[in-house]
Amino acid sequence: MNNEALWGYKGEALQALKKANVEIGDIVRITKGDQTFEGILIPRSEYGDDRYVVIKMRTGYNVGVQITPTARIAKIGVGAKPSFQPPPLPKQKENLPRVTILSTGGTIASRVDYRTGGVRPALTANDLYSVVPELADTAVIDAEIVLSLFSENITPKHWTEIAKQVAKHVENGKQGIVVAHGTDTLGYTAAALSFALQNLPVPVVLVGSQRSADRPSSDAATNLLAAVQAVATAPFAEVVVGMHETVSDEAIVFHRGTKVRKCHTSRRDTFKSINALPIARLKDGKLSMLMDDYNRRDSKRKLVLKPDFDDKVALVKFYPGMNPKTLDWHLDNGYRGIVLEGTGLGHVGNHLHSAIEKAIKNDVVVAMASQCILGRVGMTVYDTGRDLLVMGVVPLEDMLAETALVKLMWIFGQTKNPDEAKKLLKTNIAHEYSPRTGYEEEKMA
Amino acid sequence: MNNEALWGYKGEALQALKKANVEIGDIVRITKGDQTFEGILIPRSEYGDDRYVVIKMRTGYNVGVQITPTARIAKIGVGAKPSFQPPPLPKQKENLPRVTILSTGGTIASRVDYRTGGVRPALTANDLYSVVPELADTAVIDAEIVLSLFSENITPKHWTEIAKQVAKHVENGKQGIVVAHGTDTLGYTAAALSFALQNLPVPVVLVGSQRSADRPSSDAATNLLAAVQAVATAPFAEVVVGMHETVSDEAIVFHRGTKVRKCHTSRRDTFKSINALPIARLKDGKLSMLMDDYNRRDSKRKLVLKPDFDDKVALVKFYPGMNPKTLDWHLDNGYRGIVLEGTGLGHVGNHLHSAIEKAIKNDVVVAMASQCILGRVGMTVYDTGRDLLVMGVVPLEDMLAETALVKLMWIFGQTKNPDEAKKLLKTNIAHEYSPRTGYEEEKMA
Numbered sequence: 001m002n003n004e005a006l007w008g009y010k011g012e013a014l015q016a017l018k019k020a021n022v023e024i025g026d027i028v029r030i031t032k033g034d035q036t037f038e039g040i041l042i043p044r045s046e047y048g049d050d051r052y053v054v055i056k057m058r059t060g061y062n063v064g065v066q067i068t069p070t071a072r073i074a075k076i077g078v079g080a081k082p083s084f085q086p087p088p089l090p091k092q093k094e095n096l097p098r099v100t101i102l103s104t105g106g107t108i109a110s111r112v113d114y115r116t117g118g119v120r121p122a123l124t125a126n127d128l129y130s131v132v133p134e135l136a137d138t139a140v141i142d143a144e145i146v147l148s149l150f151s152e153n154i155t156p157k158h159w160t161e162i163a164k165q166v167a168k169h170v171e172n173g174k175q176g177i178v179v180a181h182g183t184d185t186l187g188y189t190a191a192a193l194s195f196a197l198q199n200l201p202v203p204v205v206l207v208g209s210q211r212s213a214d215r216p217s218s219d220a221a222t223n224l225l226a227a228v229q230a231v232a233t234a235p236f237a238e239v240v241v242g243m244h245e246t247v248s249d250e251a252i253v254f255h256r257g258t259k260v261r262k263c264h265t266s267r268r269d270t271f272k273s274i275n276a277l278p279i280a281r282l283k284d285g286k287l288s289m290l291m292d293d294y295n296r297r298d299s300k301r302k303l304v305l306k307p308d309f310d311d312k313v314a315l316v317k318f319y320p321g322m323n324p325k326t327l328d329w330h331l332d333n334g335y336r337g338i339v340l341e342g343t344g345l346g347h348v349g350n351h352l353h354s355a356i357e358k359a360i361k362n363d364v365v366v367a368m369a370s371q372c373i374l375g376r377v378g379m380t381v382y383d384t385g386r387d388l389l390v391m392g393v394v395p396l397e398d399m400l401a402e403t404a405l406v407k408l409m410w411i412f413g414q415t416k417n418p419d420e421a422k423k424l425l426k427t428n429i430a431h432e433y434s435p436r437t438g439y440e441e442e443k444m445a
Numbered sequence: 446m447n448n449e450a451l452w453g454y455k456g457e458a459l460q461a462l463k464k465a466n467v468e469i470g471d472i473v474r475i476t477k478g479d480q481t482f483e484g485i486l487i488p489r490s491e492y493g494d495d496r497y498v499v500i501k502m503r504t505g506y507n508v509g510v511q512i513t514p515t516a517r518i519a520k521i522g523v524g525a526k527p528s529f530q531p532p533p534l535p536k537q538k539e540n541l542p543r544v545t546i547l548s549t550g551g552t553i554a555s556r557v558d559y560r561t562g563g564v565r566p567a568l569t570a571n572d573l574y575s576v577v578p579e580l581a582d583t584a585v586i587d588a589e590i591v592l593s594l595f596s597e598n599i600t601p602k603h604w605t606e607i608a609k610q611v612a613k614h615v616e617n618g619k620q621g622i623v624v625a626h627g628t629d630t631l632g633y634t635a636a637a638l639s640f641a642l643q644n645l646p647v648p649v650v651l652v653g654s655q656r657s658a659d660r661p662s663s664d665a666a667t668n669l670l671a672a673v674q675a676v677a678t679a680p681f682a683e684v685v686v687g688m689h690e691t692v693s694d695e696a697i698v699f700h701r702g703t704k705v706r707k708c709h710t711s712r713r714d715t716f717k718s719i720n721a722l723p724i725a726r727l728k729d730g731k732l733s734m735l736m737d738d739y740n741r742r743d744s745k746r747k748l749v750l751k752p753d754f755d756d757k758v759a760l761v762k763f764y765p766g767m768n769p770k771t772l773d774w775h776l777d778n779g780y781r782g783i784v785l786e787g788t789g790l791g792h793v794g795n796h797l798h799s800a801i802e803k804a805i806k807n808d809v810v811v812a813m814a815s816q817c818i819l820g821r822v823g824m825t826v827y828d829t830g831r832d833l834l835v836m837g838v839v840p841l842e843d844m845l846a847e848t849a850l851v852k853l854m855w856i857f858g859q860t861k862n863p864d865e866a867k868k869l870l871k872t873n874i875a876h877e878y879s880p881r882t883g884y885e886e887e888k889m890a
Contacts, residue, residue, distance in 0.1 A: 184788035265820030311766035321756035343629035375710030
């Protein structure tokens with residue numbers, strides 16, 4: 001683990017700071033040639049570049065300073081030391097639903113030290129619980145750390161790990177599972193769990209926060225409390241994402257794991273259901289379902305765990321002037337599947353067509369979503385779409401490109417046969433396709 | 446040009462159809478081994494795959510049949526022949542503003558033959574004009590075909606061509622220029638013209654349609670008429686996109702060329718201003734400005750044409766499990782710039798950091814937008830963002846990733862110097878950055 005006094009520092013930077021005998025919170029001066037930087041030494045996350053030291057200057061700006069061999073660090077003042085001590089745990093009531101909170105990292109599992117401005121991940125689920133004492137009135141909570149990662153660093157092998165941990169707790173008879181996760185790739189992980197955890201007896205709610213717990217505008221407590229209440233009491237048994245419906249704290253909505261996308265860099269209502277409605281809303285302490293077509297909670301149902309993913313699948317967004325060789329590269333590097341984000345109804349420039357055809361002839365599964373995001377691909381309207389269908393491109397209807405990527409990675413975790421893969425890709429497994437009226441299909445022979 | 450009787454067919458398919466003595470509209474039977482397909486032979490676009498013949502079957506489905514050496518084609522009935530004759534031109538009133546409609550292709554410049562279901566592009570601007578006789582009451586119109594392409598086939602070299610044609614007509618003293626364009630990549634071309642046509646004296650309105658002119662729900666006539674009215678009378682002199690504000694025909698809004706995105710595969714209000722308001726609205730025949738901060742029409746101003754683009758710039762959308770070698774590939778293939786669509790506030794997985802650093806050290810300009818689409822990147826909040834800033838990644842604030850791609854292509858059309866390129870990238874040239882209150886910046890040293 002990290003040294004508390006120099007939290008997050010490693011390698012060259014850690015050595016230099018130790019040598020200078022400074023600690024986080026100290027006021028330091030760094031001299032490099034004719035440049036001088038003065039400010040408070042702030043902590044780094046576990047994932048910072050080893051060579052940089054970050055200080056908060058008097059202007060309020062943070063500056064990263066690379067520690068070169070000639071750089072000199074001097075302590076010029078003693079600052080306040082950061083403190084991340086959680087308050088004591090509230091007294092747990094028994095006879096409440098038993099739920100598990102699995103922590104994977106991210107803002108919801110982070111705290112900011114205000115004197116230094118450092119954001120620190122890796123708060124334990126137990127810490128979260130103690131920070132939101134109302135949880136003790138809602139459920140009996142087990143807390144476990146699965147990962148401690150900013151979500152941009154979560155990869156398909158982590159999805160496998162999270163799915164297995166969720167399955168373990170479901171099989172232990174929990175009333176539901178909350179997964180605390182960074183918001184950046186929360187949508188991708190939600191899709192992954194939707195495919196990996198089939199036939200769920202209880203709800204799995206992924207939850208994040210856009211503002212960390214120490215900020216007055218934080219959504220961490222409201223979101224976490226809502227997630228716990230949902231897994232403890234909701235009638236659905238699906239993988240969903242629970243986040244703010246609007247910028248106010250009034251309502252939390254639950255989006256299907258395969259239909260949800262992060263749509264704003266900073267707003268608390270960043271997650272939106274795309275081409276679908278959210279399935280439930282929690283408002284004034286009451287959870288209401290927003291549709292009839294959902295999988296019901298049933299404690300006797302037996303979970304089917306399919307946690308494997310194959311990362312030889314790519315998401316490629318088309319743009320004018322794109323080089324067809326970028327597609328060839330994926331073929332040459334052993335990719336089994338490519339999800340294209342085409343334009344409009346599902347098109348790409350015709351200069352890419354022969355590269356696509358070549359990939360398909362070499363057993364790569366190529367599928368088409370739209371970079372429009374909203375709406376359904378319709379590849380029968382124009383010749384461009386028809387030609388792509390003829391080649392064997394799989395139209396993804398109204399599925400999100402991100403969900404399609406995850407689904408194809410999951411499919412190749414189940415089979416390496418491209419024909420079986422195409423069949424699975426077209427099968428609606430976790431509500432990733434929404435029904436449409438007057439569904440039309442154009443066949444190609 | 447194409448043979449009217451076998452419109453759009455080329456190569457092997459054309460030979461086979463000629464040999465069978467069939468024409469578009471005929472009822473044909475194609476036999477391949479033990480498979481038989483019967484239906485009406487329909488036209489293809491100019492961009493179809495040479496080897497396929499498309500027929501509309503009795504079920505209403507279109508089927509593409511590959512013409513193999515053993516395939517047999519027989520005429521089994523004579524169908525109605527398609528007709529694309531435009532009505533006669535209305536009488537032009539003089540003493541009206543003189544405007545130009547430049548046609549580049551797409552649905553707005555296409556017609557469907559209902560008996561066969563074929564969509565045919567390459568209707569001339571003159572045809573458009575004759576289809577919407579009200580245009581004759583609004584302006585004196587010159588019409589010119591620049592291109593005849595589905596917009597997914599438009600590349601940076603076409604942007605140059607379009608920009609030069611617009612400039613020519615602006616310099617000829619026109620009151621404004623309408624560019625009719627397919628909707629798929631309309632946003633990209635709008636951004637391209639925004640950078641290429643500087644110091645405009647008059648408005649340039651790009652216009653498309655989501656439903657072709659022969660359909661009752663078509664938006665082609667309303668959009669075109671609004672575009673002509675805007676270029677003839679509007680007080681602004683910028684590059685904008687004019688399309689339906691909602692699904693009703695009530696209002697047309699004009700979006701800045703650098704802030705607009707196609708957001709729905711099929712709706713008529715598919716174009717939205719992102720992180721900005723539309724600049725004007727046309728409703729009940731009246732155009733109103735929606736903001737004060739816009740470039741005014743001034744016929745004495747001298748257009749500055751900068752039409753060059755360099756396509757050695759890539760748009761790369763990050764996803765979990767992405768292989769850092771995809772970034773190396775761009776470096777190895779002479780790319781000068783990469784626009785990353787990161788997650789959230791502008792992050793990518795840390796396993797990509799060394800590939801990014803390597804690219805930057807080799808003079809590739811790497812910039813960061815967010816796949817959230819809405820909101821502003823904020824790379825100073827977490828260590829991930831700070832590390833990327835330290836490496837020299839350029840944060841793109843609230844700029845659309847697509848606009849950033851086009852801008853960087855345009856920048857490398859002006860200079861090959863990476864430092865000058867970075868400086869231009871950070872400069873607000875065509876309202877691609879929106880102002881924010883309390884703008885913060887973190888410097889890295």
